[in-house]
Amino acid sequence: MLQHRPHTGHAPTASKSVWSLFQDRTFRQFLSIIRKFKWYYVGAISAQLALTATALLFTEASRRLFDQAPDIPGRTITWLLVVFMIVFALQLSLTFVNNWLRSALNESVVYDMRRQVLNHVQRLPLAFHENNHSSTSINIMNNELEIAKDFVVFDVQKLITLPISFIIVGLYLLTVHPLLGVIAIIIGPIQLLSTLVYRNKFKHALQLQNAVSREVFFTMGEMLQGVREVKANQMEDMIHDRMADIQRRGVAYNVLLTNVSTIRGIVKDLPSKLGYVAGVGVGMTMMASGQIGAGGLVAFITLLDKVSEPFTVLVDTINNLQRSISGARRLYEVMDMVEENITDGTSLPEAAPSIRYDNVSFDYGEKANTLRNISFEVPAGRSIAFVGPSGAGKSTIVKLLYRFYDPASGQISLNGLPLPSYQLHSLRQHMALVSQDIFLFDGNIFDNIAIGRPGASREEVERAAQLAQAHDFITALPQGYDSEIGERGIKLSHGQKQRLSIARAILRGASILVLDEPTSALDVETESSFQSDLGQWAANCTKIIIAHRLSTIREADYILFIDDGEVVEHGTMEQLIAIDGRFRRYWDRQNVSVAASA
Template sequence: RTKFRRAMNETDNEAQTKAIDSLLNFETVKYFGNEAHESQRFDKSLARFEIASVKSQVSLNALNVGQAVIISVAMAVMMLMAANGVAYHHMKIGQFVLVNTYLMQLYIPLNFLGFTYLTLNQGLIDMEQMFSLLRVDHEVTDKPGALVLAEHGAPAEIRFEDVHFAYNPDRQIIKGISFTAAPGRKIAIVGPTGSGKSTISRLLFRFYDTTGGAVSVDGHDVRDYTQGSLRGAIGVVPQDTVLFNDSIFYNIAYGRPGATVEEIEQAARFAQVHDFIVSLPQGYKTKVGERGLKLSGGEKQRVAIARTILKNPRILILDEATSALDTHTEQEISAALRQVAFDRTTLVIAHRLSTVTDADEILVLRGGLIAERGSHAGLLAMGGVYAGMWAAQQVESEDIALPEVAE
């Protein structure tokens, strides 16, 4: 029966995966009007699960019936033999009863043992996938006796020394980047899509280990720290903000569980979202829905900023933190972020160059390398890649700002 049970588990996982995938991406399903397609796709998976489940159940019933028949027939034969012995005076009535008692004492444990083995074997099959996950080696692990990085306190120093990295050996993403972010300094990283901007933040956060070179914080390689303490010292405002299906209060408090109500409200004020929250009928108790679908993109991003502010990290990473905001709100948030980043080492990953003009140093990435570096004014004076990007975005802004003229 093992193959039937394994097939049932695999088809069940397949069906549930398709259901979760379509539910999480419900907006895309509705954009393309593919509700019927998703329903048919799920129905086909359920049909395969049904076939496998029926085979498993039928084989189980056959096993139980077969086991019961074998034991019952064996007992009947032995009792007939004992009865024959009584009929021909080879056995007495008391011996007949004794044989029956012995058989009953033997039959019950054997029957119980069969069901116990069945249950254990079925449980092992059901846990196969869990065991396979446990056998997978961690790509990122803590060293024995790893150091603990202070999560709060003075700004930290960040150093990238000839860093190389590739998700796949045949596709190099980072090809030798070196820079230093002194304590309290603001470093901006800009460049075209695919140049490796977000990969730098992932390496600092140690989602991955470098394939060459080293990333260090406060003079120690990030691989020398425990992952928990390293990530506790870094706050990230990501481009793609994901919120939990809970209240706004819970989502902000997630930055530092146990924070007081006053601290949470203060973080919301810094992120320019407190007034919006109190204007809602349920205030901070308002549910945000799955992945924050009941909030606009700008509102979600401001909640994420408040969550990071509440964490109070030594290192701040802003990954397109104002990408979903209008110009007016972006200016307000940028002013708040400058205040928050004042006593922190900050890495700003940006596409809109207008958000990084106040950075102490701007790194222009191109093809996994630093093509240019310097201040905003200095890079414009160079007339290179950065100046070209700046000019293109200025023209784009002017085109958007021009009113439409009727012909």
């Protein structure tokens, strides 16, 4: 069953301190990513601090230039020009290095995180995928990951470099003139307080906008995946109306967010503008009285933004941190889920095993007693068929054999050993499934069949296709086995897709064969050939057959009729026909003659 380790972090709120955010578990998980790419961070941060140093060097050279103007000695002009050229060269070089490192860090983090998430999600139990919308995992690997990445790549560097830059630049301005330095330094804290204006409204508007963005993503994804159903049921107008409603709300929320952001931006910038006016006014007064030169005022104007920037960026960074933690929380909740253990246990032997279910019961949670006290045994190399109405629990029996889920009670065993004692990888390696719900990958026919056994030769793939009655239609295609079949095999008919699925199972050469309505899309002639060939390639398999078409179970050694999660009838085909019960009524409705079973 799906296990989940409790996520101990809590969503950040406005009442939380900055320190509490740094104690958040999700933030600490961010730090593990940073440690992995620490040398990228060291390089990028060093380049950024070096850029700050060049800015100070440029400012100091400019101050000396303006302090000595207009009577500047020729040697001083030459020296200052050399300094400016060196500064410009350093700035260009450091900017290139910084951008290269940030780009490399960005792509490295994105691909590494996406690879980790994908590897983890595909190893989660089937319950996760069946209990979540198909777009959930894609959304996690794109939107939520991008939110987390923006903080990890960019904002972390700012948290380190900006305070250092503030200290260095602030001390420099204090040496230019203490009063100007104080004016520059106090602008930042005032801006920090000003950002509290409309903070809660901004967060609320951001949440509304994010919710609409997720709704757009889910709606579009669902429509594209179900485009055939949309067209067949003429749902275009309904989808159009739904997207129009989302668009109206999206526009309204984006306008609200823009308005709130604009007001906050004006309020945030106001202290900087007023500080600029105050600093220039004080500086001009002092310059007029001879307390400072023109260069001192130029230095103040040049570096004013660099002193106030750490405070404004700090607020934005904390807001981004809150947004990142909130957005990444779902990502890490999924990453905290326990993967299937596929390596522990003993290997399943190559020979066909016996299968035994002893009083197995199971439920999915929302429906009690999906299976109730199911018991049966299939000797090695023999076959059993499950018959019954839809929703009776037939496919669930197979899911338990694959260990997609574990029974609530009872025991399943292979060759007399409990199923959990076998290595999960080995168990599934020895099983082949032909399902009525066929999934083909975007690619060519050969690759889709070869999934059954990677590395199979051309001859082996073609032999499997021949046994599956697929070779003739494949060779009739312009590119034969190299023909592209499109997403989910959209270029093929359902019957053709089913035959490829059968060929894939044949090629797998498994010792346990599960046939879930294997011929539901085949014509009578092809089905008859399939039944005949089944005796050849599956003679040494232990077979489980799920069927509504009773013609597919003529050769089954034993049959269970299942209804509402229970075995209501069991026996051979002749025995069940003679009972004149549920199975016999199914048999008669399908007009299958008793003689046909001979």
